[in-house]
Amino acid sequence: LSLAGKCRNPVVHDERVIAWVGNCCGLAGMFLFFATVNSWMLFPAMAVGAVSMVTLTAITGYAGRLVDRSMQGEVQGLMSSVLAATEVLGPPIFGALLTWGEQKAD
Numbered sequence: 001l002s003l004a005g006k007c008r009n010p011v012v013h014d015e016r017v018i019a020w021v022g023n024c025c026g027l028a029g030m031f032l033f034f035a036t037v038n039s040w041m042l043f044p045a046m047a048v049g050a051v052s053m054v055t056l057t058a059i060t061g062y063a064g065r066l067v068d069r070s071m072q073g074e075v076q077g078l079m080s081s082v083l084a085a086t087e088v089l090g091p092p093i094f095g096a097l098l099t100w101g102e103q104k105a106d
Contacts, residue, residue: 018058026052056083 029049036042060079064072 015058015062019055019062022052022055022058025049026055056080 025048029045029052032041032045032048036045056079060076063075063079067075
């Protein structure tokens with residue numbers, strides 16, 4: 001992904017930039033959660049992390065441009081399904097990995 005403006009279609013370039021900004025804000029939000037020592041610090045971390053939700057919109061828009069018009073609904077459904085699957089499967093998998101890691105540390 002080139003962020004130097006070499007892309008010929010400026011709309012696609014903007015979607016890529018939005019996706020990168022969203023991913024970076026999500027990462028920054030996770031680092032803020034990690035560094036939280038007081039409960040009030042959770043609110044700024046959530047605000048920064050919430051910006052990462054624009055990534056789904058940008059990636060779905062970009063993926064919609066890569067397929068025919070007749071397939072755009074399927075691409076949007078697929079992207080939303082993948083997000084839902086990660087929200088359902090991610091926490092239990094992370095919890096199992098965290099438990100396993102803590103047992104190995106002892």
